[in-house]
Amino acid sequence: MRGLLLGIETSCDDTAAAVVQDGHAVLSSVSTNQDRFHEKYGGIVPEIASRQHVALLSAAIEDAVERAQLRLRDLDGIAVTKGPGLIGSLVVGVASAKALALALERPLYGVNHLHGHIFAAFLDADPAPEFPFLTLLVSGGHSQLVSVQGPTEMQVIGRTRDDAAGEAYDKTARLLGLDFPGGPQLDAMAKNGDPKAIAFPRHRSKDGSLDMSFSGLKTSVRYYLQSHETTVNAADVAASFQSAVVDVLMDRVDEAWRRETYTSVVLSGGVAANSALQHALRTWGERNGVRTFIPPPKYCTDNAAMIAAAAFFQGEAVQSEPRTLTADPNLPFELLAA
Ligand code: KG4
Ligand code: ZN
Numbered sequence: 001m002r003g004l005l006l007g008i009e010t011s012c013d014d015t016a017a018a019v020v021q022d023g024h025a026v027l028s029s030v031s032t033n034q035d036r037f038h039e040k041y042g043g044i045v046p047e048i049a050s051r052q053h054v055a056l057l058s059a060a061i062e063d064a065v066e067r068a069q070l071r072l073r074d075l076d077g078i079a080v081t082k083g084p085g086l087i088g089s090l091v092v093g094v095a096s097a098k099a100l101a102l103a104l105e106r107p108l109y110g111v112n113h114l115h116g117h118i119f120a121a122f123l124d125a126d127p128a129p130e131f132p133f134l135t136l137l138v139s140g141g142h143s144q145l146v147s148v149q150g151p152t153e154m155q156v157i158g159r160t161r162d163d164a165a166g167e168a169y170d171k172t173a174r175l176l177g178l179d180f181p182g183g184p185q186l187d188a189m190a191k192n193g194d195p196k197a198i199a200f201p202r203h204r205s206k207d208g209s210l211d212m213s214f215s216g217l218k219t220s221v222r223y224y225l226q227s228h229e230t231t232v233n234a235a236d237v238a239a240s241f242q243s244a245v246v247d248v249l250m251d252r253v254d255e256a257w258r259r260e261t262y263t264s265v266v267l268s269g270g271v272a273a274n275s276a277l278q279h280a281l282r283t284w285g286e287r288n289g290v291r292t293f294i295p296p297p298k299y300c301t302d303n304a305a306m307i308a309a310a311a312f313f314q315g316e317a318v319q320s321e322p323r324t325l326t327a328d329p330n331l332p333f334e335l336l337a338a
Contacts, residue, residue: 004076006064006100007308008057010093011085011113012141013049015056016304017064019075023312026123028067029298029305032056035181042180043170050088057096064304072104079311082110082320083331084141090327101322109311110320113302114333118148119309120299121266129293134262136253138277139269139302140166140181143249144333145210145256148266151313156333157259158210158252165245165271168214172221172241176234186238187274193239195276198224200244202251210252217244246280254284264291272300 003022010016018029034052037045065072080097083090094110101108118135122128135146143165145158163171166183173182176189200220203213221241225232253265267281278294285292299306311318 003312004070004074005079005109005308005311006061006075006077007304007306007311008061008078008080008093008097009113009116009302009304009307010053010057010089011081011083012089012302013044013052014302015053015060016302017057017060018303018305018308019064019068019070020123020305020308020312023119023122023309024125024128026305027070028064029303030060030064030067031303032060039179042174044086046086046088049086050092053089053092057092061096061100072100075104075106077101077107077109077311078104079109079111079308081113081116081307082325083113083328085113085329087327087329090329094325094327098322098325108320108322108325109314109318110325111307111310111314111318112331112333112335113307114142115154115314116306116310117268118146118154118266119313120268120295120303120306121293122309122313123295123299123305125293125295129266130263132260132262133264133266134253134256134260135266135268136249137269138165138249138267138271140164140170142269143212143214145252147256147260147262152317154333157256158212161211161213162215163218165214165249166269168218168245169271171218175222175225176238183271184273186242187276189235190239190242190276193233193235193237195239195243197233197236198240200224200240202244202247205252205255210256212248212252214245214248217241242274242276246274246276249277250280250284253281257288257290264293266293268295268300270301273297
């Protein structure tokens, strides 16, 4: 397969396009964040997200190709997120990708968004992770541990039973009066607090599974804030909450590592930008002699370069006929997208 791919990502509220060579070298990566349109509603409004994608995507694609100093004709293929995500958002990207693939007569690849997050670790990485590796994928919509045996051989071995880690961050941040998405602000606030100030509960796995849960923790924070209304030290609450989330995530990583043979541990998803989680994973890696990969934040949060990288490595397994590719908002993790 020739490897100059245009990636398109519109599964949620980021309108993104990128050009990536051979799944590694990012020639351009453009992303227009829509946060300002959703902020006042305290969360993502699907109808607004899809309208914004319609308004922004063509310019994002043109921009990505121009920044890579190429013309559309130079591309070897088009990769697009097929799902999971918001249906109205996904169809905007899928329709554009199909039109481009047909007009340029280039192959089209339909990528599973979650597989994209896993391949983020290959972008501009020297060295890149080697198979098999363990991925902790933590974003606003997902929290899972994935055993990655090869580009198309991946198995979810642990998942959240309720809130995703990013969702828990955003909901707790809201309780603390921070704007959406509150994860990064809570992270910053926690730097001035004492992580040991309040002993919030840590979800324990009783049945030996690698699953996790964050809703009990979020409820504890709510009760704590209600019962300490006048004496609350918000920074201490933020730091103590964050320490509980990181403990749960690292407990599952440690347990998963002991169960199978891997070359390394890869962190991905928006919450991978969290300073406490990064610190905990690095420290754990040093202590246990394990190589860890933490992609830069621009590749951990939703972006189109990771979609192009996944398409490059998964190749024919995700190649699709342009006339038949459809968006699938509920695409299961196990399914290769095409
Ligand atoms: O992967 P992502 O960009 O979007 C998807 O959910 O797919 O992840 C966004 C999530 C949000 O919940 C946001 O609050 C969280 O990642 N996040 C953080 C940090 N940066 C982003 N959470 C904690 N600490 C951070 N520094
Ligand atoms: Zn994502």
